[in-house]
Amino acid sequence: MSLVSDKQFQQCQRLLFISPVALGDFLYLKTFLIALKQRYPHIELDIWLDDNRCNSDSWRLSRSKILQQWMETEGCFTRSYGCTDSVESRKAQIEQAKGQQYDLIICHSVSKSQQYSEIARTISPNAFIVSSLPKRSAWGLFDKILYRHSDRVFSLNANELASNHHITDRYENIFSHITGLQLAKSELMPELVVPKNVEPITDAWLTEQFDDLSKQGPLIFLNHLSTNAKKDWHLSQLFELIERIAKDDVNYRFVINVTKENYQQVSSSTKEFVQSSKLQVAVFTVQEHFFELPSLIARADFVITVDTAILHFAFAAKKPLLSMMRQKKPYWAPPASPSSHVLYATEGKGHISDISVDTVYQQYAKMTKAN
Numbered sequence: 001m002s003l004v005s006d007k008q009f010q011q012c013q014r015l016l017f018i019s020p021v022a023l024g025d026f027l028y029l030k031t032f033l034i035a036l037k038q039r040y041p042h043i044e045l046d047i048w049l050d051d052n053r054c055n056s057d058s059w060r061l062s063r064s065k066i067l068q069q070w071m072e073t074e075g076c077f078t079r080s081y082g083c084t085d086s087v088e089s090r091k092a093q094i095e096q097a098k099g100q101q102y103d104l105i106i107c108h109s110v111s112k113s114q115q116y117s118e119i120a121r122t123i124s125p126n127a128f129i130v131s132s133l134p135k136r137s138a139w140g141l142f143d144k145i146l147y148r149h150s151d152r153v154f155s156l157n158a159n160e161l162a163s164n165h166h167i168t169d170r171y172e173n174i175f176s177h178i179t180g181l182q183l184a185k186s187e188l189m190p191e192l193v194v195p196k197n198v199e200p201i202t203d204a205w206l207t208e209q210f211d212d213l214s215k216q217g218p219l220i221f222l223n224h225l226s227t228n229a230k231k232d233w234h235l236s237q238l239f240e241l242i243e244r245i246a247k248d249d250v251n252y253r254f255v256i257n258v259t260k261e262n263y264q265q266v267s268s269s270t271k272e273f274v275q276s277s278k279l280q281v282a283v284f285t286v287q288e289h290f291f292e293l294p295s296l297i298a299r300a301d302f303v304i305t306v307d308t309a310i311l312h313f314a315f316a317a318k319k320p321l322l323s324m325m326r327q328k329k330p331y332w333a334p335p336a337s338p339s340s341h342v343l344y345a346t347e348g349k350g351h352i353s354d355i356s357v358d359t360v361y362q363q364y365a366k367m368t369k370a371n
Contacts, residue, residue, distance in 0.1 A: 002180030003130050003152045004104060009179070012103040014044045014078075016123065018116050019108040020051035023309035024332070026067060027190045027316060028167050030074060032175040035183060037076040046079040046100070047071060050093065052115055056085040059227065059261055066290040073195065073291065097123045106178060107150070108132040114146055121149035130154060130178055154178055167331050192316040194295045201288075202295040209282035210253050217251030217280075221300035221319075223310040225262060230351045231307050231326060235266060237357050239273050241304070244361045246279050254281045255296065257310060304364065306352050307332070315340060322364055324352050341367060 021029060037045050049064055064083035071077045081097060084090040102124040107116040109132075117131045131150040147153050154177050161169050168188035175181045210216065222242075224233040238256065246252050258266045263285045270283050286292050294313045297303060303314035304322045311323040315334040324343050325333055327350060333342045341363055348354035 003154060003178045006180065008104065008128060009040045012043050014100050014102045015104045016046050016048055016102045017106050018048040018120055020049060023067065024312040027192065027312050028171055031188065031190055032171055032181060034076050036179055036181055044078040045076060047077055048081045050081060050083050050090060052112055054084060054087050054090055059259060061085060062260060066286065069290045094119065094123055102127045105129045110134045117147050117149040132174055132178065165331055166335060170331060190316045192294050192313060194291050194298055198289065198291040198295045201292055202299060210280055215251045215280060217249050217253055218301040219253045219255065219299060220245065221255050221257065221297055221303045223257040223305035223308060225258060226306050226308045233306050233324060233352050235269055240357045241360055242279060242281060243277060256281065256283045258283060258285050260285050320367060322367060324355050326350055326352065
């Protein structure tokens with residue numbers, strides 16, 4: 001029996017899902033949230049994204065805005081609460097949420113579970129609250145104290161899953177136990193549909209960047225940066241890889257994806273590289289709307305990326321994909337296939353930058369020759 005009963009869902013008017021999701025998380029989570037909304041269409045389903053950092057870091061505020069744009073496009077979420085930049089703005093957002101008088105609140109996070117449990121109870125004193133925990137400490141002996149603000153708690157038991165399970169299997173297990181939602185294996189993998197009105201934006205950008213019609217070779221989408229230095233590849237490595245690939249065809253077009261925070265620096269270095277190499281390389285960052293990114297990925301002939309949301313978007317778009325990952329949390333890796341391969345950082349300190357350019361190029365060459 002699920003922790004939240006069908007009767008509770010039937011009687012629920014508003015449900016708040018609290019989770020400080022990143023872009024990759026949401027790509028997989030939305031499958032289950034949308035399925036829940038479809039089962040109970042009368043429920044207003046809202047999402048709380050705030051990660052409780054209460055700072056003005058531009059990368060987190062920008063990511064939050066992008067996520068909210070995406071959620072609005074999906075059409076099944078009534079409200080979203082983004083990341084706040086101060087304690088005062090977080091308090092104001094909590095007060096705003098209080099006005100909705102939520103009947104059910106589901107909290108899901110890898111960390112700060114206690115904080116979200118308390119925030120949930122502050123938002124709605126009368127809600128039925130379930131907290132999904134990353135793991136139970138001391139066999140759950142202190143759950144009643146630590147999560148006293150929640151009515152029920154759930155902790156994933158990884159032993160219930162296959163050794164080679166994917167992140168979708170984890171989410172399926174969590175949602176099944178908490179909500180009773182049952183999805184077929186074929187329904188777990190994500191979809192990312194680009195709105196038609198974004199496509200002309202992509203066309204215009206590509207035309208501006210690669211205006212020589214005689215040099216319209218394959219388009220390679222590259223991403224070397226993440227939010228963690230241990231998961232970054234060096235820009236010098238990326239330039240070396242571009243030169244290796246371009247030896248096969250000088251008409252190749254390369255797009256380097258960056259966030260707005262890194263745009264100026266990478267653009268400056270890339271300009272110098274283009275001047276010396278005479279290759280077609282452009283730097284991309286989202287300007288107005290989130291879907292500019294997946295729209296461009298959908299146009300690519302091949303994607304090479306470190307462990308960020310880019311690899312998940314490329315996987316959802318069914319693009320040939322070569323990704324670089326650390327050997328932590330392998331369930332985030334895309335399922336292996338002839339068109340998808342993961343290179344794990346096994347040398348040195350196990351950082352992504354320890355993966356050599358030659359290793360990446362040889363795998364790329366193997367995959368493209370196979371096709």
